[in-house]
Amino acid sequence: TLADSLDKSFRDLRGVGRLSEKNITDALRQIRIALVEADVEFNVAKNFIERVKDKSIGEDVLKSIKPGEQIIKFFQDELTELLGGDQAPLDLNPPARVLICGLNGAGKTTTSAKLALRLKKEGRRPLLIACDLYRPAAIEQLATLGKQAGVPVYTPDASETDVVKVAKDALAWAENQNGTVLIFDTAGRQEIDDKLILELKRLHEFLKPKETLLVADAATGQQAVSVATHFDDAVGITGIILTKLDGDARGGAALSMREVTGKPIKFAGEGEKLDQLYEFHPNRMADRILGKGDIVGMVEQVADKVNEADAMRSMKRMQQGKFDFTDFLDQMKMIQNLGPLDGLLGLLPGFNKLKKQLPTGALDNKRLKRTEAIVLSMTLEERRRPEIIKGSRRQRIAAGSGSSLQDVNQLIKQFSEMRKMMKSPGKMRNMMKQMGGPG
Ligand code: GDP
Ligand code: MG
Secondary structure (H helix, E strand, O other), X not given: OHHHHHHHHHHHHHOOOEOOHHHHHHHHHHHHHHHHHOOOOHHHHHHHHHHHHHHHOOOEOOOOOOHHHHHHHHHHHHHHHHHHOOOOOOOOOOOEEEEEEEEOOOOHHXXXXXXXXHHHHOOOOEEEEEEOOOOOOHHHHHHHHHHHHOOOEEOOOOOOOOHHHHHHHHHHHHHOOOOOEEEEEEOOEOOOOHHHHHHHHHHHHHHOOOEEEEEEEOOOOOOHHHHHHHHHHHHOOOEEEEEOOOOOOOOHHHHHHHHHHOOOEEEEEXXXXXXXXXXXXXXXXXXXXXXXXXXXXXXXHHHHHOOXXXXXXXXXXXXXXXXXXXXXXXXXXXXXXXXXXXXXXXXOOOHHHHHHHOOOOOOOHHHHHHHHHHHHOOOHHHHHOHHXXXXXXXXXXXXXXXXXXXXXXXXXXXXXXXXXXXHOHHHHHHHHHHHHOOO
């Protein structure tokens, strides 16, 4: 019966069963946009999508869950795994040396002190060594932070220019400090600078640290890939510390850096205070990168607007021949509302076909506004019984809505055709099938 086929149509609408190449393509486009908007480097985003796409095709979609949400969940899981894969603790076997490197202002000095405090709380005896001989007051800054953390700091003479000599002296000093972990804060680079990279390489060569950590601002955008690659090529980083996650950075740098270096993100800085260094949480970062709120919100919006109950009511009215101009306008608006969500709409089979059935341009904003104006200029009686809208009424409606008689005629014709189709059981069934069919 028709009722049965209606039921089935809506069941099909609710869940697509399995992800197919077709219904995932549009979602992928949205997800890729989200990644790039979160500052994930363009090619990294592209590669990630490609890889995950292959994995996602054929995945089961639970009937009870909206397919769009399911796809996002899938991507979140993949992203989380990628961000957290082979998460390793710091290698602090003696001689435990940690070399901190990164661009200027990334948060190296602050993070060095934070890390020292953290290790101290774990019961170790960290020492801080100031190796930034470039920035004025950099040594002073570390001394101050070290004091706050209650950790001894090696401060070279202001006249010192050779960083390896400083490191050598610091090792001698450390002998008498009874320390177990040495943390070396280094000079930053405004951008990748040959001279400073060379200095960093010499220091690295001399210290042979077990841990070389790249400190990076979470707001690092498209250049995250080149920053990470340069430091990794120069000294072989062992991990990444992302800073300033308390800000509004969308954190795409995490994925970019992780992708190109394959090195784990070991900690996250979330504030200026020394105790605000935390273990990195891949799942939170995945949420952040996918802008969960935004995308899931978008999917929910689709679900809202394509409310099953509304759609069902509308179908029932069609079936009973009660479909009138108010329903017509509602439907147009519903479909138009989905405008920017087109990509995700593709997840709901049948909608693209339904859209194709509409006269070209029917959803165009200007046209829809005109349609609305015309419908609103009709009396209630006219909206319910369009067949009474004859010559003089049409004139009145055109004048009242500020449109031409031609526009009014056209709309009424469109509506009549839609209605005619609904009254023909064969055509109706066909339309239902298309709305609920497999795309
Ligand atoms: P360096 O040039 O890499 O040594 O960077 P600094 O350690 O001097 O930090 C630069 C600025 O960033 C300072 O004002 C820090 O207080 C601030 N900063 C560092 N880490 C964080 C963080 O996780 N959150 C916030 N909000 N600020 C931070
Ligand atoms: Mg510094």
